[in-house]
Amino acid sequence: MMELTVEKVFLASIFHDIGKFYQRAEINSLKKIIAETYRYSIESSKSYSPRHQEWGAYFYKNSGLPYKDEIEGVILNHHSPINLLSELVQLADHVSANEREDYSSSENKRVKNMVSILSLVSLKDNKKNKKYKRVSRLSEFKELIDREEENIKLSYKNLWNEFEEQVKNIVREHKNTEELDITDPFYEKIYYLLKEYTSNVPSAFFYSEPEISLFSHLSTTAAIAISIFKQYEDGFKSGDINLFKDVKSDKKIMGIVKGDVSGIQNFIYNVSQEHAVKKLRGRSFYVSYLLEIIARYIIYSEKLSISNVIYNGGGHFYLLGPAIIIDKLSYYQKKIEENLFKAHGIELTVNLSGEKISLNELSGELFKNISEKVEDKKFRKFESILKKNHEEIFNLKDVSQNLCPYCHRELIGEKCEFCESFAELGDFLTKKNSFKILKTNKKIEKINSYNDIFNLFGYEIKFGDNLKDSYLTVKDKKIDFGRYIYFIKSANYVPKKDDGSIADLETIANNSKGIKKWGVLRGDVDNLGKVFGKGLGDKPPISKKATLSQEIEIFFGKFLEDIVRERFPNSSVIYSGGDDFFILGPWSDLPNLAWEIQKSLRSFSGENKDITVSMAMEFAPAKKYPVYRVALGAGNNLDIAKDYKRNGYEKNAFFNFNKVVGWEEFEEYTLIKEKLESFINKNITRKVLYVLRHFSGENRKIWRLFYYFSRLADRNKEIGKEILGFLDLILRNDNKLYKHIDSITYWVEYETREG
Structure with a gap:
């Protein structure tokens, strides 16, 4: 009898459908060999040629990956189980796909591109113009295409060949893999290798829309299989053939x-002016990887895999595990609160919430329900340690002490060692091209740096150049999975001075x-809850939600950063993850940057009108002004933009200079701004800005504005027609001025004023 382990379950489930990818490469020289190798399996199924099961089994057998005979057998028989592991994989496969599986795999069926799931999201039941993804690595994805690739078989073949070479790189660098446990970087590399190479290929397309990525299906199948295995581990290990009667019931397993x-915003933005951009970058990274490390702490404590982190971004994560994990949440919550209270007092924590579910509850309103639970916990922060630490929590600080105004630690010298560690972290992120997440057993008595906090959870981060088994801090190169695990999760571009140092706020x-x-500039996607709810149709499978999460993640994790780096290099992405972002830059770049982000998202979603984003800008009154105050102002402005309703539209807008402008209005808005700015640049009196601002109010005598513009045209005869034409442009049928003219006058005033 096969001895089952979490490592075997992970490999069998995450590779169970790899044959779909291999088969589409159509390597004809192998077809006869595979047909001969698995003749009995093919004939027993009354097929005429190798199916994805045979292609996948052949790949794994010859890959050099561990447990080759056992995993080969599971891949070959996951549609017709022959043992407990293959039956487990079959069940997880069905739950992940919500029974939408392609059992037929005839190579005569036309191979297809994946459809962008964002292009299909529908909130108003209107027909969508679906767009396609090129068959490519995840990190090289650039744009959607209107129709499927003509030479798609070659694209699959080239991508497969790259993938197979990367598998060889991993196998070459990792020896004795059957002795490695699930926490080893080897297993994480397998996970991210599949993410890189199977995210832009569809899981299925013969009997269903090819909108779910193969990676989302593979990774969620692995998460489900491991969760069931850990819930019934004793039964699986003893070979109990009756356990599936219990598993397939409606029990919450x-x-x-x-x-x-x-407290994420208060923490990230509350920094001193000195080295502010470094500190903001470091703090943003810290929050992102604090979540990463806490997620690891939980899943590896429970002997789960990286695939059980089904989402991590935007200030939250989702874990899928056995039902028994819910009984331990109070323990993990207490551990988190004790550690983070030591580090941050009551300013920053991570709230956990969870519930037990049955297999059929993985589709539906699951994520909405649990999000409501965790929102409720925000009003009961530190509940688990309140009695024990009551005096410490509510004790007033001795104001006679020399305290850091940002973290409230006692200052020894002029600078706060703890706060300065985030500047050091920001420095590392720009000077080193890789970092490792290492296990540690260090005992921490006093918290003096970000790594001390990570140490409390059993991890630390080490930076260096080209470190083995590390994450790259740059995303502009093809990754070698033999050496690296994957790319950094957070945005990492910052503008620099001529000497190579990070630009400060004054620069x-x-x-x-x-x-x-x-x-x-702050922004986030509109109606995200509805997008994940109604937008995906009735009871979408978990793999479909995972695919949508990944498409949003790649836009805000990579595309947005590329826009800033390539077109607005003087700005810095401080935070971008999940569905929202925070960018700091020269104020005059931000309106155009906002427009480019909006256009890019519209293109990325296949011009889907149900996928929209609202944004807001705020600028500092002075160069040395608290970032926190400006961030708070931008957040308030964003709330106003979200409330903007007009002519059948709502949200999908930009707050700029005290006005909200719908994106459908923005081109006219900028056209008027450019014309007005051109007059100022031609030395027309700046008084025109104040006159227009005055007449933008209610109940103004508009005939006086006609008179003013006539006089202005007479004084500037060489452009007199342009001036009168501009008046015609901004006057509406009811003899009122264009509704956003006052906002435009401030924009032009600031752009044409020196100093």
């Missing part, structure tokens, strides 16, 4: 856990056009 950061402000100020 799995658990879903959400972790959510509370960023000085790169503005007109008045020299820095500003921030």
Whole structure:
């Protein structure tokens, strides 16, 4: 009897459908060999040629990956189980796909491109113009295409050949893999290798829309299989053939856990002006990887795999595990609160919430329900340690002490060692091209740095160049999975000075056009709850939700950063993950950057009108002004943009200079701004800005504005027609001025003013 382990379950489930990828490469020289090798299996199924099961089994057998005979057998028989592991994989496969499986795999069926799931999201039941993804690595995805590739078989073949070479790289660098446990970087490399090479290929397309990625199906199948295995581990290990009667019942045998950061904005933005951009970058990275490390701490404590982290981004994570994990949440919550209270007091914590679920509850309103639970916990932060630490929590600080104004630690010397560690972290992120997440057993008595906090959970981060089994801090190169695990999760671009150091707030402000100020741009996707709910149809499978999460993640994790790096290099992505972002840059760049982000998202979603984003800008009154205050202002402005309703539209807007402009209005808005700015640049009196601002109010005598513009045209005869034409442009049928003219006058004033 096969001895079952979590490592075997992971490999069998995450590779169970790899043959779909291999088969589409159509390597004809292998077809006869595979047909001969698995003749009995093919004939028994009354097929005429190798199916994806045979292609997958042949790949695994010859890959050099561990447990080759056992995993080969599971891949070959996951549609017709012959043992407990293959039956487990079959069940997880069905749950992941919600029974939408392609059992037929005839190679005569036409191979297809994957359809962008964002292009199909529908909130109003209107027909969508679906767009396709090229067959490519995840990191090289650039744009959607209107129709399927003509030479798609070659694209599959080239991608497969790359994938197979990367498998060889991993096998070459990792020896004795059957002795490695699930926490070893080897298993994480397998996970991210599949993410890189199977995210832009469909899981199925013969009897269903090819909208679910093969990676989402593989990874969620692995998460489900491991969760069931751990819930019934004793039964699986003893070979209990009757356990599936219990597994397939309506019993709540799995658990879903959400972790959510509370206090994220106060923590990230509350920094001193000195080295502010470094500190912001370091703090943003810290929050992202605090979640990463807490998720690891939980899943590896429970002997689960990286695939059980079904989502991590945007300040929260979701874990899928056995139902028994829910019984341990109070223990993990207490551990988190004790550690983070030591580090941050009551300012920053991670709240956990979860519930036990049955297999058929993995589709439906699951994520909405658990999100509501974790929101409720925000009003009961530190509940698990409140009695024990009551005096410490509510004890007032001795104001006579010399305390850091940002973290409230006692200052020894002029600088706070703890706060400065985040500047050091920001420095590492720009100077080193890789970092490792290492296990550690260090005992921490006093918290002096970000790594001390990670140490409390049994991990530490080490930076260096080209470190083995590390994550790359740059995303502009093809990754070698033999050496590296994957790319950094968070955005990492920052502008630099001529000497190579990170630009400070004054440098960023000085790169503005007109008045020299820095500003921030904040934004997030509109109606995200509805997008994941109604937008995916009735009871979408978990693999479909995972695919949508990944498409949103790749836009905000990579595309947005590329826009800034390539077109607005004086700005810095401080935070971008999940569905929202925070960018700091020269104020004059931000309106155009906002427009480019909106256009890019619209293109990325296949011009889907149900996928929209709202944004807001705020700029600092002075170069040395608290980032926190500006960030708070931008957040308030974003709330106003989200409330903007007009002519059948709502949200999908931009707050700029005290006005909200719908994106459908923005081209006219910028056209009027450019014409007005051109007059100022031609030395027309700046008084026109104040006159227009005055007449933008209610109940103004508009005939006076006609008179003013006539006089202005007479004084500037060479452009007199342009001036009168501009008046016609901004006057509406009811003899009122264009509704956003006052906002435009401020925009033009600031861009044409010096200093």
